[in-house]
Every structure is written in structure tokens, then in C-alpha cells.
Amino acid sequence: MTVSQTSFGSHEPVLDVKNLTVKYIGDTRSTTAVDNVSFSIGAGEVFGLAGESGCGKSTIANSIMRLLKDPAKIAAGSISFGGKDVLAMSQGELRRFRWQDVAMVFQSAMNSLNPVLTIGEQMADIFTTHAGYSRKESLRRAAQLLELVRIDPARLKSYPHQLSGGMRQRAVIAMAVALKPSLLILDEPTTALDVVVQQEIMAQIKDLQRELGFSVLFITHDMSLMVELSHRMAVMYGGRIVETAKAHDVYATPGHPYTQALMGAFPPLTGPRIPLMGLPEGVKFQNIPDLAEVAPGHFVAPFDADAETAVFEGAAQ
Amino acid sequence: MSHAVHSPARPNVSAHTPALEVRGLGKSFHTGGLFSSQAVRALHLVDLTIGRGEIVALVGESGSGKSTLARCVARLEKPSEGEILLDGVDVLKRDRFQASRAFRSQLQMVFQDPFGSLNPVHRVEHFLRRSLMIHGKGGTGQGSEEQTRHRLEELMTTVGLQVDMLNSYPHELSGGQRQRVAIARALAVEPEVILADEPTSMLDVSVRIGVLNLMRKLRDEQGISMLYITHDLASARYLADRTAVMFAGEIVEEGESLDLLANPAHPYTQLLVSAVPDPARAGSYDPVHRATLRQAVMASTTCAFENDPDQRCSSGEPVRHQVGDPLNRHWVRCHLYRPRAGAGGHALATEPLPEPQPAD
Numbered sequence: 052m053t054v055s056q057t058s059f060g061s062h063e064p065v066l067d068v069k070n071l072t073v074k075y076i077g078d079t080r081s082t083t084a085v086d087n088v089s090f091s092i093g094a095g096e097v098f099g100l101a102g103e104s105g106c107g108k109s110t111i112a113n114s115i116m117r118l119l120k121d122p123a124k125i126a127a128g129s130i131s132f133g134g135k136d137v138l139a140m141s142q143g144e145l146r147r148f149r150w151q152d153v154a155m156v157f158q159s160a161m162n163s164l165n166p167v168l169t170i171g172e173q174m175a176d177i178f179t180t181h182a183g184y185s186r187k188e189s190l191r192r193a194a195q196l197l198e199l200v201r202i203d204p205a206r207l208k209s210y211p212h213q214l215s216g217g218m219r220q221r222a223v224i225a226m227a228v229a230l231k232p233s234l235l236i237l238d239e240p241t242t243a244l245d246v247v248v249q250q251e252i253m254a255q256i257k258d259l260q261r262e263l264g265f266s267v268l269f270i271t272h273d274m275s276l277m278v279e280l281s282h283r284m285a286v287m288y289g290g291r292i293v294e295t296a297k298a299h300d301v302y303a304t305p306g307h308p309y310t311q312a313l314m315g316a317f318p319p320l321t322g323p324r325i326p327l328m329g330l331p332e333g334v335k336f337q338n339i340p341d342l343a344e345v346a347p348g349h350f351v352a353p354f355d356a357d358a359e360t361a362v363f364e365g366a367a368q
Numbered sequence: 369m370s371h372a373v374h375s376p377a378r379p380n381v382s383a384h385t386p387a388l389e390v391r392g393l394g395k396s397f398h399t400g401g402l403f404s405s406q407a408v409r410a411l412h413l414v415d416l417t418i419g420r421g422e423i424v425a426l427v428g429e430s431g432s433g434k435s436t437l438a439r440c441v442a443r444l445e446k447p448s449e450g451e452i453l454l455d456g457v458d459v460l461k462r463d464r465f466q467a468s469r470a471f472r473s474q475l476q477m478v479f480q481d482p483f484g485s486l487n488p489v490h491r492v493e494h495f496l497r498r499s500l501m502i503h504g505k506g507g508t509g510q511g512s513e514e515q516t517r518h519r520l521e522e523l524m525t526t527v528g529l530q531v532d533m534l535n536s537y538p539h540e541l542s543g544g545q546r547q548r549v550a551i552a553r554a555l556a557v558e559p560e561v562i563l564a565d566e567p568t569s570m571l572d573v574s575v576r577i578g579v580l581n582l583m584r585k586l587r588d589e590q591g592i593s594m595l596y597i598t599h600d601l602a603s604a605r606y607l608a609d610r611t612a613v614m615f616a617g618e619i620v621e622e623g624e625s626l627d628l629l630a631n632p633a634h635p636y637t638q639l640l641v642s643a644v645p646d647p648a649r650a651g652s653y654d655p656v657h658r659a660t661l662r663q664a665v666m667a668s669t670t671c672a673f674e675n676d677p678d679q680r681c682s683s684g685e686p687v688r689h690q691v692g693d694p695l696n697r698h699w700v701r702c703h704l705y706r707p708r709a710g711a712g713g714h715a716l717a718t719e720p721l722p723e724p725q726p727a728d
Contacts, residue, residue, distance in 0.1 A: 103572040245429035246599065250643040254653040272573045275602075278647040302647050309574070316573040318606035320629060320646045327606070329577035 063134065064091035065234050065266045066115065066153075071128035073110050073119065073290075084110045084123070086290040087341075092234065097260065097267040099281030099298060101274055101313060107290040108270045109158070112236050115268070116155055117145055133233070150181055154227035155236040159243050161219035164211040170197075170222055171207030177229045196225040200255055217248035221255060228259055235260075236268045241276070253280055275317045278302040286310045291339040296349035306351035309336060385456040387593035388418040388441070388475070388561045393450030395433075395440055395617075410436040411617045413686065414450070418561065421591040423583070425608030425625065427601055427640070433617035434597045438565045441595070442477045443467035454561070473503045476554035480566040482546035486538040492549050493534040496520050499556035519556070527552040527582060544575030551582065555590075562586075565597045580607045601644050605629050610697065613637045615665070616707045623691065623698025633672065633691045633700035635664035664703065671703040 073085040085107040092098040100108045113119050115130055117137060130137040132152060140148055157163055165173055174193035178184045184192065194204035200221040202214075211219055220240065227235055237256070241249035253276065260267060271277050277284055278298045285295035286309065294307045305311045308330075315327035342350035393414040396407040410433045418424045426434045439445040441452055443459070443466065451458050459471050479485045486495060497520065500506035506516035521531045527548040538546055547567060554562055564583065568576040584607055586592050598604050604611050605625045612622040613636065621634040632638045639661045673679045673689040680687060683704040691698040 103574060246601075247429065247639055247643040250645065250653055251655075251658070253645075254655070273645065274573075275645040275647055279645050299647070312574040312577075316576045318577070318602045319648055320602055320605060320641070320644055321648060324606060324626070326581070327577050329581070330574040 064093050065133060066268070067091040067131045068111070068115070069129045071111065071114060071130065072126045073107070073114055074124050074126045076122045076124055084290050085114070087128070088287075088290070088292055090285055090292065090295065092266045092268060094233070095260075095264050095266055096283065097269055097281045099269045099271070099277040099284035100287060101271060101277050101284060102287035103272045106287040108287050109238055112155065112238050112268065112270055115236065116149060116153060150177065150232065151230045152232055153234045153236060154230070154232040155238065156224055156227050156240045158239040160223040160240065161216055161243070163223065164219060166211055169207065170209055170211065170214070174207070174222070174226055174229065177226060181230055192229070196229055197222065199228075199259065200225040216244055217252065220244060220252055224252070224256065224259070228263060228265065231263055232265055234266045234268065236270070238270045239272070249276070256280070272313075273317070274313050286313065288336055289339065291352065292342065293336070293339055293352040294350065295342065300346070300349050304349075306345055306349065307354055386417045386453075387420050387422070387455065388595070389453040390414055390416040390437075390441060391451040391453065393437065393440060393452065394448045395436055395445065396448050409617055411440065411447070414617075414619055416612060416619065418593045418595055420593055421587055422610065423587055423594045423596055423608045425596045425598060425604035425611040426614055427598055427604050427611060428614035429599055429640070432614045434614050435565055436617075437614070438477070438563050438595065438597050442475065442563055443471065469503065473557050474559055475561045475563065476557055476559040478547070478550050478554055478562060478564040478567045481570050482543055482550050483570070485550055486546055488538050490537070491534065492536050492538070493520060495549060495553045496523055496534070496556050499553050503557045505556060505558060523552045523556055526555065526586075528578070542575070543571045544579060547571060547579055548582065551586075555586070559592065561593045561595070563595045563597070566599070568603065569598070569600070576603070583607060601629060601640060602646075613640065618686065618701070618707070621700040624696040627692065627696040627698050631692060631698070633689070633698070635661045635668065635703065639665065665707070667706060668703040673702065
């Protein structure tokens with residue numbers, strides 16, 4: 052019995068991250084990339100993690116997959132998946148856990164395809180390795196997968212370079228959902244793509260999610276995209292979560308000045324032109340306190356009023 | 369202040385002469401081997417005008433030719449045909465082989481990657497001082513060092529950096545700060561036109577809007593004209609007075625930014641606008657509508673202006689139809705005019721429907 056079967060459809064969170072702290076240990080100094088972060092993702096829920104480069108969002112994804120390499124070290128906290136302690140898993144358990152329970156689509160994943168193998172060989176490999184199907188059966192299932200993301204199954208014989216960027220990205224997403232994982236981690240899945248392709252891929256992920264019912268941890272810096280796709284979201288800054296709430300609450304009433312700055316970075320497409328403000332150069336939030344509930348289900352880290360003024364002054368300059 | 373930030377008025381130039389005008393610009397890239405006669409047409413008959421103190425955005429997806437246009441206008445690439453008029457003077461005729469210093473002092477570029485465009489071994493001061501010296505803007509004779517120093521400090525303040533950052537190396541600055549240095553370097557020359565090629569796409573999202581605000585401020589205070597090249601329609605709408613949409617090396621629609629994004633007339637513009645994520649917009653992705661739009665882009669059989677007696681349609685010539693109020697200067701290329709075979713960009717290539725059959 053796999054974890055996915057036990058946790059599916061229950062009200063238990065699929066993934067529960069508690070007080071996670073990840074450090075990058077250096078010879079002379081260490082950096083805390085993720086600092087005491089907690090969140091959980093329910094069954095069938097899309098949870099967004101927003102923030103910009105270096106805020107620790109990818110480190111969290113890698114921690115969940117247990118992919119962290121030296122010098123990164125999980126210093127404290129726990130990650131439980133369907134009631135199982137991920138951090139205590141053995142290599143054998145991890146092998147089953149990855150891809151079968153949790154699959155991940157990496158940033159610029161379309162470049163992660165092996166250029167010397169056909170798409171079909173790479174997709175069939177998932178089934179022969181993880182599910183133990185015969186080669187013929189694996190190829191049949193690979194064809195089904197491609198159809199799922201609306202790519203012609205004849206493309207199984209194509210090499211990655213023969214597909215466009217969008218098709219490659221879709222193939223990678225199809226591979227991620229091949230074993231019907233209960234959690235899919237998407238780390239900036241559309242960053243390298245044009246906006247039209249991006250929208251189609253996001254629509255496809257939504258369809259797949261509705262069809263297969265998996266939960267999603269969606270990582271991006273594009274707030275508009277995140278609000279469109281996610282049910283709940285958290286905004287990260289400097290390894291800390293500064294705000295978490297339902298996506299539309301964050302969009303409607305962003306509480307933290309950093310969230311406001313992130314929102315401001317994406318001007319609206321309708322309405323009059325309103326001057327927006329970003330984060331002024333050099334403004335840093337330090338020693339971010341723990342979250343406090345400002346409205347039901349809406350948590351914001353208390354901040355210095357000075358920092359907020361700085362944001363507004365920065366916009367005025 | 370001894371140094372006026374404004375460029376001195378140039379003689380014999382009417383106030384109505386646009387700052388930059390591009391006429392019938394074309395660029396083909398030779399492909400294949402040495403003896404091959406194959407070419408990729410990156411730009412074809414591009415007409416674009418940027419008025420004084422105007423910000424024009426050029427949008428399109430990757431591969432649409434917008435960067436090639438910028439590189440041609442900046443004289444980093446030799447156009448195959450057409451004219452580039454700066455202050456009413458055809459610079460391709462004036463400086464036949466390469467850009468002259470006079471040209472460079474009129475037009476400057478800000479590139480996409482502030483990590484690559486600043487030499488890591490020099491301090492910020494070096495970049496700005498060099499610009500001032502080469503173009504003779506640093507002052508001459510007695511007290512010139514003082515003048516230069518004053519100008520350096522002025523430049524730093526203008527772009528919103530601290531004066532003591534003149535002593536910093538690029539690696540000590542954040543991406544946004546580096547891009548501001550790149551803008552200051554362009555400003556040092558006191559140009560009339562700045563070409564900014566995706567100036568914010570490599571920056572952290574939270575500082576992007578700050579750079580856009582800076583560009584707007586430079587336009588408002590110093591009257592610098594700008595060509596803002598981007599794939600981000602929302603930022604084009606935010607910054608630019610007018611927006612031009614590029615598809616397959618040709619401009620298919622142009623108009624006042626708010627009007628263009630509110631009433632996109634060309635199917636390609638509609639495709640782009642509908643794809644931008646916007647939580648404020650109701651309704652979601654409709655694959656059928658999308659397929660119709662693609663079909664309309666690649667092989668349109670109807671044009672919205674077909675029954676308009678004042679605006680003749682043409683499938684052979686790139687006829688421009690006026691859209692809505694003439695005040696918005698919003699035009700769209702006749703939909704019947706079809707792009708060349710194989711011109712479909714990335715967005716159109718992924719369509720799993722049967723390949724549309726282009727006419728030519």
C-alpha cells in the first residue's frame with residue numbers, strides 16, 4: 052500500500068512541514084537559507100510559494116524531495132508526508148517516495164531531458180523502473196501520457212531537440228504525473244517560456260490536477276500567475292515566510308510591505324495607470340518575527356512601520 | 369548648476385521632427401554554409417516612429433525580431449535595407465560603415481543583462497567617467513576634474529544610487545543597482561534616445577518596477593525618448609505611451625498603450641493579451657478560442673475591415689487599418705496579409721492542431 056492511497060481524499064494534510072530550518076554550512080560562515088518555516092498542503096490543494104531568487108523557496112522543494120546536498124543541511128524541523136517522516140526515510144524508501152508519492156518539475160525542466168534518448172525511451176523508463184511493467188506495456192502507457200498533455204503519441208520516437216520548448220515542458224510534466232503521485236512540486240515550471248505557452252501549460256496543469264486530484268506545491272516569483280493557480284499561498288523573504296493566506300486574500304489585501312512590493316511588480320492589464328512601487332534599492336527586512344493572524348486564515352509577519360515608509364518613499368523617488 | 373542635464377537644442381531641427389524614425393527597415397541573416405543562399409528574414413519593412421519625449425514599447429515573444437530591431441537601430445547589426453532617421457538625418461547614409469561618436473552621443477542602449485554589461489574589474493566610477501571623457505561631457509580646462517566629479521555625483525543621484533557607490537565594484541551591487549549604473553552610464557552621454565532591451569527581465573521582481581519608474585522619471589524630467597523592448601505586456605502598458613506589437617519580424621499593430629491593450633485588433637495581439645496572467649480578469653483559458661486565434665494569425669480569411677469602404681483590404685500589401693478614435697493613433701495591419709510560411713513563433717509552433725496552410 053502506498054502512502055498516496057492512504058492519504059488521498061482524507062482531511063489530513065498530504066504534506067506537513069514544521070519549523071524547517073536549512074543551513075548552508077561554510078568553512079568560515081554559515082547561511083540560514085530556510086529559517087523556521089512551517090506550512091501544510093491538504094489533499095487536492097494547490098499551495099503557492101512566492102518569493103524571489105535566493106529567498107529559499109527552491110531549498111524547501113529540495114528538502115521535501117530529500118535532494119539537498121552538502122553543504123546544505125537540515126538543521127531543525129520535520130517534514131511529514133501522509134503521516135510518514137520524510138527526514139527519517141532510508142534510501143530504499145526514498146526511492147519509492149520520490150516519483151511515486153512526490154514528483155517534481157524543475158526549473159527549466161525541459162533541459163533535463165536526455166538529448167540522446169527518444170522521448171518514448173525516457174518515458175517508458177519510468178514505468179519499467181518504478182512500476183515494473185514490461186517494455187511494451189510501458190511504451191503503451193507512455194503514449195497515453197503524451198495524449199494526456201495533448202501531444203501526438205507519434206512523438207514518442209522524437210528526440211528532445213525535435214520538440215519545441217513548450218512541448219518538452221509538457222512532456223516533462225506528463226512524466227512527473229506518470230505514477231500518479233499525490234504531490235507534485237512545480238519549481239518555476241514556466242519561467243523560460245513565452246507567455247502564450249505559459250498559459251497553456253498552466254491550463255494543462257490545472258486540468259491534470261482536476262483529473263488526477265494530486266496536490267501541488269507551486270513555486271514562482273510571478274504573483275499574477277500564482278494567484279490564478281493557487282488556493283493558498285505563502286510569500287517568502289530571506290528564508291522566512293512573511294505572509295500566508297488564501298491566494299485571493301493575499302491578492303486583495305496584501306499585508307506585508309514585501310508582498311505589496313511583489314504585487315506591485317506586476318502592473319494590471321486593465322484600469323487606469325496607477326503609479327506602483329517596488330522595493331527600493333537597499334531595503335532589507337531583518338529578524339522577521341513569527342507570523343501573526345491579522346484576519347481569519349490570513350497570517351502576516353509583524354513588520355517595522357519604518358520599513359513600510361521606506362517602501363513608499365522609494366516609490367516616490 | 370553649470371551642467372544642464374538637458375541636451376542642448378540642436379540647430380535646424382524642427383520640434384516636430386521625431387527623435388527616431390525607422391523606415392522600411394529589413395534584416396536578413398544568412399544561414400547555412402559559406403555557399404548557401406538561404407537566409408532568415410528577421411525583420412521586414414518595419415516602420416516605427418518615436419516622438420520627442422515619448423516612450424514606445426515594442427512587444428512580442430522571443431524570436432519575433434524585437435531585439436534584432438534594437439540592434440539594427442543601435443548600429444550593432446547592419447540592416448539589409450531601410451532608413452534610420454535620428455533627428456531627421458539618415459544615420460545609415462551619414463555614417464556608412466559604423467556608428468560614429470556623434471551617433472553614440474545621440475543614442476544609447478541599456479542591455480538586458482546588467483551582470484554581463486559591466487566589466488567586473490572596474491569600479492562604478494570608471495564606467496561613468498569613461499562615458500563622460502569619450503564624449504567630452506566631463507568639462508574641459510581649468511577645474512575640469514571638479515566639474516567631472518560634480519557630474520558623476522549628479523548622475524548617481526539621478527538614478528537613485530548613493531554617491532559613495534562610485535567606489536563599488538559591480539559584484540558588490542544588486543541586479544537592480546547594476547541596472548541603474550548601466551542607465552547612469554547611458555545618461556552620462558546626455559543622449560536623446562535610449563534603447564532599453566528588456567532592461568528588467570533579469571532583475572528580481574521586487575525591484576523591477578523601481579527601474580521602470582526611473583525610466584519614466586528620466587523621460588518626464590529630461591525629455592529623453594525611449595524604445596522599451598519587452599515581452600511583458602503589463603509593463604509595456606505601465607511605462608509606454610505607445611505600444612507596437614511585433615510578429616515574425618513585422619509590426620502588426622500599434623497604438624496608444626491603454627487603447628491597444630483594451631481593444632487589441634490583430635489576432636496575434638489578442639493572443640498575447642489573453643495569455644497574460646491577470647487575477648483581476650474573470651474567465652479562464654479557452655482552448656477553442658485559442659485555436660481560432662492561431663488560425664486567424666497564420667491563415668486568416670477574413671478581415672474586420674472588409675466591409676469598410678474607406679479602408680481597403682489587401683492580402684498582398686501590408687495595409688494599415690485605423691482602429692477606433694484617430695487620436696489614439698491605433699492601427700492594425702490588414703488581417704488578410706499573411707505571414708510567410710514558417711514564420712510562426714514559439715507560441716504558434718506548439719499548437720497540436722493540424723498545421724495551418726500558409727498561402728505563399
